[in-house]
Amino acid sequence: MTTFTVGQVAELLGVTVRTLHHYDEIGLLCPSERSAAGYRLYTEGDLTRLQQVVVYRRLEMPLDEIAALLGDGADAAAHLRRQRTAVMTRLGELNELVTAIDRALEREMSEKPATREQMRELFGDGFKDEYQHEAKQRWGDTEAWKQSQARTNRYTKADWEQIKAQQDAVNAQFVAALRSGEPATGEAAMAAAERARQQIHDHFYDLDHDFHRKLGDMYVADPRFAKTYDDLEAGLAQYVRDAIHANADRHAGP
Amino acid sequence: MTTFTVGQVAELLGVTVRTLHHYDEIGLLCPSERSAAGYRLYTEGDLTRLQQVVVYRRLEMPLDEIAALLGDGADAAAHLRRQRTAVMTRLGELNELVTAIDRALEREMSEKPATREQMRELFGDGFKDEYQHEAKQRWGDTEAWKQSQARTNRYTKADWEQIKAQQDAVNAQFVAALRSGEPATGEAAMAAAERARQQIHDHFYDLDHDFHRKLGDMYVADPRFAKTYDDLEAGLAQYVRDAIHANADRHAGP
DNA sequence: GCTTGACCCTCACGTGGCGTGAGGCGCCAC
DNA sequence: GTGGCGCCTCACGCCACGTGAGGGTCAAGC
Known part of the structure; x- marks a missing residue:
């Protein structure tokens, strides 16, 4: 069986030797073996455990809680x-x-x-x-944590009302542009598109103009999206999609 | 001139009173005034400085570095x-x-x-x-995408209805799996996820498992999506998202 | 077989960024 | 005038290590 010394493990997982000593001291991660001379020898199993520790630590979780989590019988995938x-x-x-x-x-x-x-x-x-x-x-509270996956939704819910209000505002902007007879390639429509992109970018995930095109396409392609738009105003989904493309074109400059 | 006491400042900027004391002790942020009784009184200027400190602190920057940065004569915008x-x-x-x-x-x-x-x-x-x-x-990679734009634009109303029916069927599959108590990582849920992916892939755009994950995340992150799912069944959005991830995991070859 | 130098060990104290009382004064309301 | 809250100043505690000191271990090279 292949084992690793402190230095090797440290370099492998990007921690210091002292840290490994510390984890040994407090019993969070004791190497399964020791050499005749007293050297710490880490097995593969130790490494996988340490891997988990390292990730949890990067999330700034206190060590005792990490110990509790790793001890509660959950498997690696769950972690x-x-x-x-x-x-x-x-x-x-x-x-x-x-x-x-x-x-x-x-x-x-x-x-x-x-x-x-x-x-x-x-x-x-x-x-x-x-x-x-x-x-x-x-x-x-470690027990409550098990529910927290489901609660991740509710966590932002306070913000959602604000987010939703912003989205509604943008949609209103689109509707106004459409009603005014301005083409989807017009300034107002493109401005709304850019604002919509910014909002998604800020609140949900990185969104560049290229990928925004894909979303735009989806707004007409996917019935669920198309419906929410077309319920606001007939033909709005297509209009929004075109505005997004126009906006992306304009930003695709040199 | 309006001034603020420690407690007010603490609540305003989301730090503890002790933290303010500490910043005073080490000279990082000493209140410009003191009341006759020795109360710390923070001015507007102190607050703006503290604001910078708080943001830097959130980035885990050590206090002495923050002090150095704030002392080098740069203006607020630069910071x-x-x-x-x-x-x-x-x-x-x-x-x-x-x-x-x-x-x-x-x-x-x-x-x-x-x-x-x-x-x-x-x-x-x-x-x-x-x-x-x-x-x-x-x-x-945007190239593969441009095909799909052309594809979706060509769909007739009949095509849409068929597509929608297929999607409804998949959604029903998800609901059934959820109601049966099967976990999102179960076979039925993953099968539904794979079918959903196939449908999007066939009708709209190339969709691999990795990108399907992103969509899954969006289903819970984006209120519009989450709503359409959760209206079908409470917790469905999260369930679908997890199923998609499980399915993607299973398809992640060597 | 002996040195050399990188690596390992065990204490043990130091540090950063506060937390957490203890003991006491200041202020406003009832 | 007294109760309660907020403020003050020490001053010790804590976590997750950093940083030596003092000393053994191990493979390589001479």
Whole structure:
């Protein structure tokens, strides 16, 4: 059986030797073997366990909770899925931070000083009070964590109303453009398309103009999407799709 | 001049009172004023500075570095720009982590033990360039797409009805699986996921399992999608998303 | 067979960024 | 005038290691 020394393991998984010593000390990851001279020898199994630890650690989870999670009999795949949703959550938080910074930048550019309310909205409440509380609940209580996969939805739900309001605003913009008789390649329609893209980009996932085309196509191709648009106004799905393409064309410059 | 006490500032910016005390102690952010009784009084200017500190802190930057940055005479906008790129970098790292986890999941599902090289690639320091390459391939390829645009535009109303019927059938399959209590990783759910993928692939655009994952994520992330699913059955969006991932995992060949 | 140098061991204290009281004063309302 | 909340200043505690000190181990080369 092949085993690894501390140095090898450290380089392999990108941690320090001291960290491995520490994990051994606190019993989080004790090497299964020792050489005659007392050298720590890590087996393949130890490595897989350490792998999990490393990922959880990157999510800033305290070591005792990691120990609890790794000890509760879940298999590796379950851990990976849990980790994945956790990372996605963090991604969402960082995305919020980006939009907050962007808004602050806009303010700065227009030389308007921030009001207290804006500040609170951007950097205060949404993050610490609520988030901190929920995060504590989520990471602290290991039982509750098992439900949290399903709850990932509900986590953002507070924000969803705001997001939905923004989306509705954009849709109204599209409807107005369509009703005014302006072509989908017109300025107003393209502006709405760009705004729609930005919103998805900010709230959901990275979205460049090329991929936005695909979404646009889907809006007419996929009946579920087409319906929600055409219910707002007849022919809106196609109109939105064309506006998105026009907007993408305009941004596809040199 | 309006000033704020520690408690007010703390609540406003989402930090603890102790943190403010600490920042005062180390000289990172000393309130410009003190009341007769020795109360810390923060001015508007103090708040803007603290705002910068908070953002930098969220990026896990050590306090002394923050002090250095804030002292080098750059204006607020410059800091914000710096912060923005820092956050984007972090976003990139987390994205790498997600793909690393995904690959680990694929391995886990196909029950292939990881080789040392894979491990190093995934969790060590070597995954920087690899990922970028893959990301480019995944999102950058727009050529295959242009066919599908032409394809969808040519569909007749009869075609649409047929397509919609097929989709409804798949959705019914999902609902049945969910109601039967079968997990999203079960055979029936995965079969439905694969059928759904095939349908999109046939009718709309080339869709591999990897990209299908993205769609699955969207089904829960995007309220419009989530609603159409959850209206069919509570929790269906998440269920479909999980089934898609499970199906993609199973199809992740060597 | 002996040195050399990289690697390993076990203490053990140091550090960053606060958390968490303890003990006491200030302020406003009832 | 007293109760309760908020503020103050020490000052010790904590986590996840960093950073030596002092000393054994191991493969390579002379």
